[in-house]
Amino acid sequence: xxxxxxxxxxxxxxxxxxxxxxxxxxxxxxxxxxxxxxxxxxxxxxxxxxxxxxxxxxxxxxxxxxxxxxxxxxxxxxxxxxxxxxxxxxxxxxxxxxxxxxxxxxxxxxxxxx
Amino acid sequence: xxxxxxxxxxxxxxxxxxxxxxxxxxxxxxxxxxxxxxxxxxxxxxxxxxxxxxxxxxxxxxxxxxxxxxxxxxxxxxxxxxxxxxxxxxxxxxxxxxxxxxxxxxxxxxxxxxxxx
Numbered sequence: 118x119x120x121x122x123x124x125x126x127x128x129x130x131x132x133x134x135x136x137x138x139x140x141x142x143x144x145x146x147x148x149x150x151x152x153x154x155x156x157x158x159x160x161x162x163x164x165x166x167x168x169x170x171x172x173x174x175x176x177x178x179x180x181x182x183x184x185x186x187x188x189x190x191x192x193x194x195x196x197x198x199x200x201x202x203x204x205x206x207x208x209x210x211x212x213x214x215x216x217x218x219x220x221x222x223x224x225x226x227x228x229x230x231x
Numbered sequence: 232x233x234x235x236x237x238x239x240x241x242x243x244x245x246x247x248x249x250x251x252x253x254x255x256x257x258x259x260x261x262x263x264x265x266x267x268x269x270x271x272x273x274x275x276x277x278x279x280x281x282x283x284x285x286x287x288x289x290x291x292x293x294x295x296x297x298x299x300x301x302x303x304x305x306x307x308x309x310x311x312x313x314x315x316x317x318x319x320x321x322x323x324x325x326x327x328x329x330x331x332x333x334x335x336x337x338x339x340x341x342x343x344x345x346x347x348x
Contacts, residue, residue: 160338217264217326222276
């Protein structure tokens, strides 16, 4: 079974631009979660989608948004990029039906904001 | 609020030594789940184990073993006879079952393990 895939793997943007990251979950998984990893803050939860609805949200500004499609694929968007948004963005998928299913992670998208 | 503490920032051992990675957690949930993930230099988080709060039985998988002690809120991870390929950052994580804690992982800061040949 194929794992979680994320595209692109690397991105370079400048301040003020916006960016869209994509995540395809493991086949059969209906929940997709996003995490941000930075050297200073570590791994932080952004949001979780299940059946095209945002079910959970972390403490991030509204510049960070996401959506999920009917095939469970998810996109994450960051608008008006800031230098501090430079990070590894990790997507994780899980079955989604239980209160806490195991999350399986993709390889991440490394975003650099100049 | 939930919290996971991994006090060991970096550990360096020589191949074939045993090494234990510590994890201490805080949660108000009576039911919760604990996880360990491995992050090699490639960046992907690799799932290692999941433990339910109501199951304190220790687990062994090959060279890996986990010691869950609810009384001390600890979930420690031991690698026996370490190998160079074990070099990675290891994260302990916690997920609760109430609003604000369910279906999201709270991670510790990670422990960088270096196994020297």
